[in-house]
Amino acid sequence: MSLSRCLHFVSNTRAVIVPVRFAHVSSTQVATIADDTPNFFQKLTSRFHGVPLKGESHAPVSMFENCNKEWSAPEPLPAIPKDFKEHPDRDLANYPYPARPMYPPKSRLLMMPDSWFTPFQKVTGVSGPYLFFGGLFAFLVNKELWVFEEQGHMTVGWILFYLLVSRTAGYKIDQGLYQGYQDRVNYFKGLIQEDLKDVVEFKKTSAAQTESLSAIKEALPTALKESMSLQLEATYRKNVQTVATELKRRIDYLKETEETKARFEKEQLLKLISDSVDKQINDRSFKDQYLQNAIQQLNGLKVQI
Incomplete structure (x- = not known):
């Protein structure tokens, strides 16, 4: 299906081309083209040209607005310094650095x-x-x-x-590539800024440490001497504590040994006495002698009474 097109002759005149198959449209329908309400083909034409319709506050974005447009960078590319050399033997007179052009070269056809x-x-x-x-x-x-x-x-x-x-699409492609290039450059710039920030912080910290060391430079030998004395004192106390602990452990060992020895001797002595008594009790002569002694003691008690 062909679309109608508007051809500009003068500022307020337009000629409307209608497809052949719609040539039989009545004059009343053709007259509606000049009305305020656009028809289907006029809406399409307005959309292609980016003309706002009735009731629209903003003009629509045309899909062909970037056609035949040359893209150029918003800011010039940075130039290499004239005295820059990556090596002292670089010959800049015969072999200069290639300059990247800001815009594409002029072309024909x-x-x-x-x-x-x-x-x-x-x-x-x-x-x-x-x-x-x-x-x-x-x-x-x-x-x-x-x-x-x-x-x-x-x-x-x-x-x-x-x-x-x-x-x-060349305009959009160049714009997108340039934006990606700028994002990558900004990323590396951010890394450089972070490194510079770390360097500045390190420089400030080093300066503060240098000032503090300069302030205590005169008192540093005395402080080192006192620190050494404190370390020696702490070592001496630790050694004394170790000796005391070791002596207490050995004394406890000797005490426990003597107590165990005395307990063993007592147990053996009691066992020996108990065995001797049992042996004497079981002896017949001992029993008779014991009875005689008992009878004599009873007779002595009887006489006394």
Whole structure:
């Protein structure tokens, strides 16, 4: 389905082209084109041109607003200092650093460098370069020095594809690549700033430490002597504590040994006495002697009474 297009003749005049299949539309329907309410095709046309419709406060963004626009960086690229050398033997006179151009070189016919045309233009005029390159192309094709086979036709297609992409999406692509480049540069700048911040903090800390050492420089020998005395005193006390602990452990051992020895002797003595008494009790003569002694003691008690 073809779309209507608006052709600008004068400031307030527009000619509307209607498809053939809609030519039978009545005059009343055609008259509605000039009304305030746009029809379907006028809305599409307004959308393509970025013209706001009735009731819209903002103009719509056209999908073709970036077509055929050349992108340029918002700020110039930094130049290399003239006295910069990555090595003292670098020859800047014969081998200077390559300068990155700020903008792409000027071109003709959408893709041909302008530097190819300038030398001819000085001699042959404006049309000379076009005739030369056109004749050279015709000569190469005619003499079959450049065989224009089926693969050669693909070159034309690729050229057209390149022109189409570069003129439609090239602006957005360059803008996105530049933004990515700036983000990466800002990332590395952030790393450098963090390193510089750490260096500044280290410098401040070193200066404070230097000032503090300078302030105690005179009293440093006395402080070291007192610190050494405190360390010696702490070592002496630790050694004394170790000796006392070891002596107490040995004394406790000797005490426990003597107590164990006395307990063993007592147990053996009691056992010996108990065995002797049992032996004497079990002896018959001992029993008789014991009875006689008992009878004598009773008789003595009887006499006394």
